[in-house]
Amino acid sequence: MKKRICIVSTTGSVVNAFMLRHIEYLKNEYDVTVVLGDDIPLKVDVKVKKIKIIRKIDLMQDIKSLYKLLKYFKKKKFDLVLSIMPKSGLLSMISAMLVGINIRLHFFTGQVWATKKGFFKTLLKYMDKVIVKCSTNILVDSNSQKEFLESEKVLDSRGSILNKGSISGVNTNYFKPNINLKNELRKKYNIVDSEIVFMYLGRINIDKGVIELADTFLSLFNKFSKVKLVLMGPLEDLTIKEKIKELLINENVIYDFSYINNPQEILNLADILVLPSHREGFGTIVIEAAALKVPTIGSNIYGLSDSIVDKQTGVLHKVNDIEDMVKQYSNIILNKNLINQMGENAYKRVQKDFLDETLSLALLNYIREKIDK
Template identity: 30%
Template sequence: MQKLIRVTTVPLSLNILLKGQLSFLNKYYEVLAISGNGKDLEEVQQREKVPTVAIEMERGISVFKDLKSFWKLYTCFRREKPKIVHSITPKAGLLSMAAAYFARVPIRMHTFTGLVFPSKTGMLQNLLINMDRCLCFFATQIYPEGQGVKRDLIKYKITKKPLKVLANGNVNGIDISHFNPDVFSQEEKEQLRHDFGLQPEDFVFVFVGRLVGDKGINEMVAAFKKLDSCRGKADSRKGKSLKLLLVGPFEAELDPLMPDTLEEMQSNPNILSVGFQPDVRPYFAISDILVFPSYREGFPNVVLQAGAMGLASIVTNINGSNEIIEEGINGIIIPVQDSEALFEAMKKMILEEEFRNKLSKNSRRIIKDKYENKEIWKALLAEYKQLEENLGKA
């Protein structure tokens, strides 16, 4: 079998973003996975049954460390002699595509997920754009994760090479048997809600992701505060209230939340923060609506997961989110950084039960039809085989 090397910057990306995919591809290729060291890399090796190599890559810019990582990748590629090197994530893409070019790997593929540069300005934006242009120079094939990412690559003139979105987008799709609302019985859901102090009548909005400004947490908390205050005392006396369930870690050093947001999160008993959770399904199972007001994404897995669990979503009009969600079909799309629009959308979901139920009913079907992981894996495998065939004809 030909050798295929998959590269990401950090092992969490291999472990989470490519879960199940490496094991599938290992039936057709001799797969080797490369990323930085850590427990996630060990988990990949054990679960996917593929060998791994730990090569540290800085997420930020560090010339000395980047050159060291480049050399390690180059020597690895020269030793392993792969037919294909396929990278995701920015730094892994730049370093592995350059290293594979000089190691004379014939097929060098990079998948762009979330793009950073559209949200930056000035010298930093120019630097990031030129890094991605350099990446594309060394790669033989470029794959945007979705149509929005493709449009941005074209808009900023990142490359003149053909841009191809595989299947309907996303790097790995969704395991619809794992993300399935039927996994939890009604009794289990009632017990879960009880464990969190939720009343059966409580309406629960859920957010899953990093608790940082870039994810729209400031706007979401502001909208929820306004919504919560509008409910009045009548509902409170009945033991019925709104809840905002936050599932994810704080990253205060990278993108801190506003002081008013932090104060509201700490003082409002209807905002429940549970930190990072390795299994997010129970939190979807006890919730009514996903709220995901992020500023930028590539193709957000959270929205796929929530949809597979039968939840309608409120999302911002950004890449990926506006491809998964169809306005008025399986969710609501609002402008970015607009807490008032978010407030109105959340209110609509509460008040218009028939509308909400229609969206929720459509959600799982759409995810199953368009984003099931096995179909995306088959599309990727077909692409690999086609590239090999084209190489043989050259």
């Protein structure tokens, strides 16, 4: 009889984004079930159990979720529980410990509390400490994040990294350069060949550094004429639109605040990706862009300092520092040859270190070592 694994996630969207290849590999050797906190359908053939889990702190709902997880784990007697995301990690690691599941594995992919202050930061940080306390094993998706968690006394010596980092690597069958699509997209958005296209692709919120990005490009547009900014992704904070309204009316800005479900296509429009985040676990979008030979300018923070090799596969700037951002972006504009050089380097690094099948094999081997003892 196959040993039984349960993967727990607050939302199916995260499983679809990062866990599909992992699930396919694990299914070949184990009986795999996925517990989801919402109704988003999965893009993989696997058993699914719905147990409502919400991202925000809601004591009554969280107690209900914990109780249902306890009952389900007790009934199914899994050999290993693997959790991703903070809330699903907290509730599933507590539940799995209480019912005596031997292998309890949580995957850290970033910390919401890293940029918070006061009581809320203390509470969220304590929740991560509880996750670690209730787990038997911990994975972290970047070495710099692991060092950060250790320095904050959240993580002990049990933390491990798969290969060179990232939660799932890049599927280069989907993320690959397409010159014909690039030309079509440039034509669609009326971008001429001589213009440099900077692209932000991801959730639009304060922690992603969008406010500083707006101020940076308002300055750049006054200095340079052949520069475009493409801003794409769901608007998570409606107040941001008002704060960056001057940017949005600029003729050199293209924006779309809907959910982008084809990043592997739209990234072909970019010459260089921008990611001025205040916090990132690793920055998967960086290596996805790299697979298309698109380098990244990003903040010098834990996570991005793993996904970007400064001056080789991209450029790191001081976090939340508009002056340094303008300086680094200007240097790229004045030295366009750097874009191609760094793009080629980034592409080679993905092929060497971040292919999704190598990450899935690494996770499979990691779980084999734990579960088959």
